[in-house]
Amino acid sequence: MSTPTGATVTADASGPAAVNRNARRRKNRWFAQVGWRHLVGLLGVLFSLFPLVFVVSAALNPLGTLSSTALVPTGGVSFGNFSELFARTGFAHWFLNSLLIAGGASFASVFLSALAAYAFSRMRFRGRRVGLLSLLLIQMFPQFLAIVAIFLIFGTVTDLWPAIGFNTPWGLLLLYMGGALGVNTWLMKGFFDTLPRELDESATMDGASHAQVFFRIMLPLVAPILAVTGLLAFINTINEFLMASVFLTDTDAKTLAVGMRTMLQGAERNTNFGIFAAGTLLTAIPTVLVFQFLQRFIVSGLTSGAVKG
Amino acid sequence: MSTPLSGPGSVQQTPGRGPVRTGSPRSSRTARNHAPITAAGLAAKVILLGLVAGIAIWAAFPLVQAEQWIGLAVLVLTTAALFYLYVGRRHVPAKYLVPGTLFLIAFQIVPVLYTASTAFTNFGDGHRGSKDDAVVAIQSASVKQVPGSTQYPLSVATKGDPTTGPLVFLITDPKTDTVSVGDADGLRPLDPGAATVAPGGKVTAADGYTVLNFGQASARSKDITDLVVPTAGGALRSSGLSRAYEGKAVRAYDAGCDCVKDSESGKTWTADEEVGAFVAADGDRLAQGWQVNVGLANFTRVLTDERISGPFLGTLIWNFAFAIGSTGGTFILGMLIALALHSPRVRGTNLYRMLLILPYAMPSFAMLLVWRDMFNTDFGLINNMFGLGVDWFGQGWSARAAVILVQLWLGYPYMFLVATGALQAIPRELTEATSVDGASPWQSFRAVTLPLLLVALSPLLISSFAFNFNNFNAIYLTTEGAPFPADNPSNGATDLLITYTYRLAFGGQAAQFGFAAAISLFIFAIVAVVSAVSFRRTRQQEEVYA
DSSP states (O other): OOOTTHHHHHTTOOSHHHHHHHHHHHHHHHIIIIIHHHHHHHHHHHHHHHHHHHHHHHHHOSSOOSTTOOSSOOSOOOOHHHHHHHHHSOHHHHHHHHHHHHHHHHHHHHHHHHHHHHHHHHOOOTTHHHHHHHHHHHHHSOGGGGHHHHHHHHHHHHHHOGGGSTTSHHHHHHHHHHTHHHHHHHHHHHHHHHSOHHHHHHHHHTTOOHHHIIIIIIHHHHHHHHHHHHHHHHHHHHHOOHHHHHHOOSGGGOOHHHHHHHHTSTTHHHHTHHHHHHHHHHHHHHHHHHHHHHHHHHHHHHHHHHHTO | OOOOSSOTHHHHHSTTOSSSOOHHHHHHHHHHHTSOOOHHHHHHHHHHHHHHHHHHHHHHHHHHHTTOHHHHHHHHHHHHHHHHHHHSSOOHHHHHHHHHHHHHIIIIIHHHHHHHHHTTBOOBTTBSSOHHHHHHHHHHHTEEOOTTOOEEEEEEEESSOTTTSOEEEEEEOTTTOOEEEEETTEEEEOOTTSEEEOTTSOEEEETTBEEOOHHHHHHTHHHHHHOOEEETTEEEEESSSSEEEEEEESEEEETTTTEEEETTTOOEEEEETTTTEEEETTSOBOSOOOOOBOTTHHHHHHHHOHHHHHHHHHHHHHHHHHHHHHHHHHHHHHHHHHHHHOSTTOOOHHHHHHHHTHHHHSOHHHHHHHHHHHTOTTTOHHHHHHTOOOOGGGSHHHHHHHHHHHHHHHHHHHHHHHHHHHHHHSOHHHHHHHHHTTOOHHHHIIIIIHHHHHHHHHHHHHHHHHHHHTOHHHHHTTTTTOOOOTTOTTOOTTOOHHHHHHHHHHSSSOOOHHHHHHHHHHHHHHHHHHHHHHHHHSTHHHHHTO
16 A cells, blocks of 8 residues: 655656656555545445435336336436325335334333343342353344244234234234343443443442432443444334234234335236335435434444444 | 444453452442332332233233133232332342343243244144044035035125135024124124124124125135034035035044044045044045144154255255355455545545445335345346346346345445444554554455454354344345245245245245244254354453353
C-alpha cells in the first residue's frame, strides 16, 4: 500500500512531459492508496442496492406484474399498488399481528434474559455453573427442530384453552418466549460483567434491595445494549416463518411472513408482485430507520457479546 | 467505538469473584436481605402474584372439565411454588432465574423430550391413535350404502376458516326434524333453536358454525367425502354435497382372532403389534393403524432403506456445503469490504456503511421471495437483464449457486458490520510495526490482522454456521428444495435436512412424525458436535466460565 519511491523520483524531473507523467503517477498512487478502497465500497453498495432498487421499481410500477417490472421504473410511477395492498389483502391485520407478536416476544425475551443474566453475573449460588453450561447446550437445539412435538402439544392446548392455541397470537408469543433464555442470557451476562461491581455494592451498602439495584442501577446502564438486543430479537421474530406457518392458518391470524407468502403463490405470482413489493417496503421502513439509528451500538454490541460467548 | 478484544470486565471481575467465598459478598447479601420493603415494590409484588393466581384459576377450569388431573396437579404445584418463592425473602437468585426457566421448560425442554420420545414410535398419518381408534376408523371407513339406508339432508359447516377449518356435518333427521352435528367423534344433537332449517330440511345457519356455500363446499369435496361420522348402527357418509346416508359397516373387528373380517370378500387382516397395523396373509395392510413403539427402526431406516439413505447422504453433504459456503462467503466478502473501508484516508465511510447494511435491515423473508422471483425463468430480472432463458431452479447446480448467492447478499452486511467493529479494536501500532519491519501489506494481513480478526469473530462464525445449517427460510422461501429427481418427490437437490424434515411431517404426502422426529435428533447431534468441537478450539471459552 505504501509507495516510498514516488518522492525521490520526482526530484529530478523537468519539462511539461514530466509534469504530465508526474500527475499521472500521483493519480496512480492515489488509486493504490485510497481509490481502490472507494471502488470496492462502490461495488459493495451496488450489490447491496440493486435488489432494493428492483423492489422500489416494482412497488411503483402501475401495471403491478413481475413481467412488466424493470430495474428502473419505465412505464410511469403510481401508488396504486399500495392502495390495492390494503384493499385486497389482510395486510393491515398481518402488520398488526407481526408488531404485537414480535414486539411482545422481543420485549419479554430481553427482560427475562436480563433477569437471569443479573443472577448469573452478580450472585453466587449452587448450580450456577451447571445452569450456564446447560443454557449453552439448550441453545444448540433450535426450538423449531421440535416443531413436530410443538405441533402435537399445541393441538392439546387448543382443545383445552382455545384462547392460547392455534390461530391466536398468544400461543405463538408464548412459544417464542420459550426460546428467550437460551439465546440472550450469555450475551447479557457478558454486558453485566463489564459493569464494575463497586457500583451495586455501594448501592447495597446504602440500603438498596436487590430489586432496586437491578431496576434502578443495572438496567439503565445497559439500556442501549438492551435496545440493540431487543431490535435484533424483533427482526428475527418478524422473519420467523416455520413455526408461524404451522400455527397460523386463518387469514386474519397470520403474520407478515406467512401472509405475504400467500400473495405470491400459484397463479397469483406474476400479477401480485407489485403489491407484494409495496408490502415489503412498508414492512421495511420501521426496521431500516431504527437500524440506522442504532448502527453504532449494533457493532459494539455484537462483538463484545461475541467475545464473552 | 472501541471494542476490547479481551473483555473489559476481566480486570474488575477478579476481586471477590473467585470460587472462595470471601467476607464481602456474604455481608452484602445479608445487607440485601434486610433492605426495607418499599411501597412500590410491595405493590408490584401483590399485582404480579395476583396475576399469577388469576391465570392459574383461568387455566384450571378447562383442566377440571377435561378431567386432566395430572395437568391440574402440575398447575397447582407450579403456582404454589411461585407463591412460596416470591412471598418469602430467601432464594434470591431463584427469583431472577425462575420466570425465564418456566418458559424454557414448558416450550423448549418439554418439546425436545417429546421429540426424542416420538422418534422411537411410528407416529404419523395412519398411526395416530390407539388400536381401538383404528378399529373404529376401519369399521366406519368400510360403510357402504345398502338398500333401505336412511337419507338425510346435509349441510357442511366449520368452526374455523371455510377453506381450511375442520369440517362437520349438520344433518336433519327427516322423521323427528331434530338437527345434529357430526364429526369423526360421532353425532351430537344440536339445541333446538340454535340452527335455522330451510324447508326441505337443509340447515342454512347454526350458532357458532359457518355453513359452507356451494362453491366453498365443492372446493373441499375430497374432505367431505373422507369425513365419516360413526353412529350406533354403522356410520354417516356424504353422497354428493347436500345429502348424507347412514350405511352399514362391511368390515368388523373380531376380538377372538384379534383380526378384522370383511363380510363381503371374506378376507381377514390380523393385528401385528410390531408395526401397529392389521396385515393380511398376502401382505396387504389396512391404511388405519395405531401407534406402537418401533425402537430404533426410524434411525436404522436412514441407513438401511435404499430409497432414503442415498438421497439422505447427498442432502447431508449439501447441507454442510451450504452452511460452510454461506458462512465463509459472507465472512470473506464482508471482511474484504471492511478492510477496504478501514482507512483514515477514506472519506464518507458512514455513508458507505449506511447503504451497505440495508440488506441486513430489510425483512429477510420478503427479500428471499423477491430473489426467488428475480431468478424466475420467464419474467425474472436476472434473465431479462442479461437476455438469458436459464431455468435457474431447474438444474441442481444452478439452483445451489443461486441459493448461496442469495445468502451472500442477505448475510454479508452483518459480517461487514462485525468485521468493522473488530478491525477498529486492533491497535494500529501492530500493523505499523510490521510495515516498519518491511512486511508487505499481504504479509501483515496474514500474520497480524487476520488471526486477531478470527479470534474476535470465531464465536460469531460458529453461531452463523449453526444458523445456516438449519436455515429453513433460505431454502423453503426460494427453491422449496427443487429441483426434485423424477423418482423421488420428497428429497430435492437444494433440500437441507430441516426442510426435508418439514416435508416429512407437514408435506403433502402422509405425515411421518416419528421419522421426522428421528431426523430432528440427528440434526441436533450434528450441530451439537460441530459447535462443541469448535467452541473447544476457541480459547474464549476459558474465560467465560469465570
